[in-house]
Amino acid sequence: MKRARKRARANKMGRSENQHIILRVVAKLLIPLIAVYGLYVHFHGDYGPGGGFQAGVIFASSIILYALIFGLDEAKRVVPPSWIRVIMTLGGLVFGGTGVATWLLGGEYLNYTMFAPDSTHAAGQHWGIFAVEIGVLLTVTSVILAIFYAFGSRGGSRRPNNAPNLSDEDKS
Amino acid sequence: MSSLTPAFILDIGLLAMLVMVAIAVVRLRSLFAIVMLQGVYSLISAAWFVSLDAVDVAFTEAAVGAGISTVLMLGAMLLTEREVKPVPMRRQWAPLFIVVVTGMAMFYALGDMPMFGDANSIANATLGVEYVEATKSQIIIPNVVSAVLASYRGYDTFGETVVIFVAGLGIVLLLGLNGNAGRWRAKPNGQDISQIDEQDIS
Numbered sequence: 624m625k626r627a628r629k630r631a632r633a634n635k636m637g638r639s640e641n642q643h644i645i646l647r648v649v650a651k652l653l654i655p656l657i658a659v660y661g662l663y664v665h666f667h668g669d670y671g672p673g674g675g676f677q678a679g680v681i682f683a684s685s686i687i688l689y690a691l692i693f694g695l696d697e698a699k700r701v702v703p704p705s706w707i708r709v710i711m712t713l714g715g716l717v718f719g720g721t722g723v724a725t726w727l728l729g730g731e732y733l734n735y736t737m738f739a740p741d742s743t744h745a746a747g748q749h750w751g752i753f754a755v756e757i758g759v760l761l762t763v764t765s766v767i768l769a770i771f772y773a774f775g776s777r778g779g780s781r782r783p784n785n786a787p788n789l790s791d792e793d794k795s
Numbered sequence: 796m797s798s799l800t801p802a803f804i805l806d807i808g809l810l811a812m813l814v815m816v817a818i819a820v821v822r823l824r825s826l827f828a829i830v831m832l833q834g835v836y837s838l839i840s841a842a843w844f845v846s847l848d849a850v851d852v853a854f855t856e857a858a859v860g861a862g863i864s865t866v867l868m869l870g871a872m873l874l875t876e877r878e879v880k881p882v883p884m885r886r887q888w889a890p891l892f893i894v895v896v897t898g899m900a901m902f903y904a905l906g907d908m909p910m911f912g913d914a915n916s917i918a919n920a921t922l923g924v925e926y927v928e929a930t931k932s933q934i935i936i937p938n939v940v941s942a943v944l945a946s947y948r949g950y951d952t953f954g955e956t957v958v959i960f961v962a963g964l965g966i967v968l969l970l971g972l973n974g975n976a977g978r979w980r981a982k983p984n985g986q987d988i989s990q991i992d993e994q995d996i997s
Binding site: 664668669670671672673674676677680681683684687691704707708711712714715718719722732733735744745748749751752755756758759762763765766767769770771772773774775776777 | 850851853854855858859862863866867870871874933934935936937938940941942944945946949950952953955956957959960962963964966967970971972973
């Protein structure tokens with residue numbers, strides 16, 4: 624009980640300076656690496672394991688790590704919830720739009736060869752897979768963030784005082 | 796199977812660890828420990844998938860199962876109790892019966908399964924070979940999994956993306972991106988009935 628009161632006081636005084644300093648430093652080091660690794664997994668998907676889905680999950684997890692360490696409000700300043708709604712839809716539209724584009728170019732739906740019909744090294748396929756994976760990446764990243772924001776923002780009604788805070792929102 | 800190769804011993808070891816973690820999850824009462832052990836379970840199964848040469852699956856399992864779902868389960872756990880309520884013994888017989896019968900049925904069906912890596916199994920002999928061969932000339936990318944996923948089975952992947960989108964849409968509609976959808980007040984005929992509800996609960 625005493626500890627809980629102490630922590631509450633520390634919260635009021637702004638514990639950001641001293642508490643969790645190791646976590647903060649390590650996270651600052653790791654977050655850009657995780658984000659770049661996510662992009663690597665995405666753009667390397669044609670050559671190694673990975674692709675849009677895995678890359679989206681890894682990229683989202685870098686932002687989730689940021690939210691866990693620095694608080695949900697800070698994360699919402701990095702990736703505002705209003706973006707998520709747009710990006711989520713955009714991903715689906717990019718995937719579907721690729722199909723419509725091949726359609727308009729005279730092929731079947733999602734027949735990527737239409738992007739470069741004369742290519743000898745299947746460039747059309749490469750472009751099509753690239754476009755489609757971008758769509759998957761956008762949707763997966765934003766949906767995982769949407770789920771995290773939605774759950775993380777809910778203050779638990781039965782949450783005890785000394786519970787580890789997922790968000791720094793209800794500090795006051 | 797016949798000889799004790801290192802890979803075989805590794806597989807058995809990983810599977811034994813999976814069984815142990817599963818038993819621990821069933822027996823534990825603390826939800827925090829259960830969520831953590833579920834993450835451990837996912838990580839071990841990811842390692843097992845690598846040992847089975849299913850690298851893409853292992854990647855997804857490690858990222859989603861061990862990473863994201865652990866975080867989401869922790870987030871969900873904060874909204875509920877910390878301990879599992881003990882279930883009385885008389886209510887455990889029916890689930891036990893179902894689990895035992897299902898397990899016996901699966902062991903019975905095991906005889907019809909092809910051996911691991913069997914080149915003559917249906918999955919490996921017909922369509923699989925076709926895709927592997929055609930990727931070399933039609934898609935020309937080294938990762939056949941990406942070729943099948945994005946090009947040959949593009950419709951399926953589109954469907955999956957739409958499923959993920961719909962899941963996100965459901966979350967946004969039910970909870971709201973700021974988690975405040977539950978604070979919405981129902982006002983039938985302009986009358987605020989939420990006051991009555993709150994009194995009932997408290």
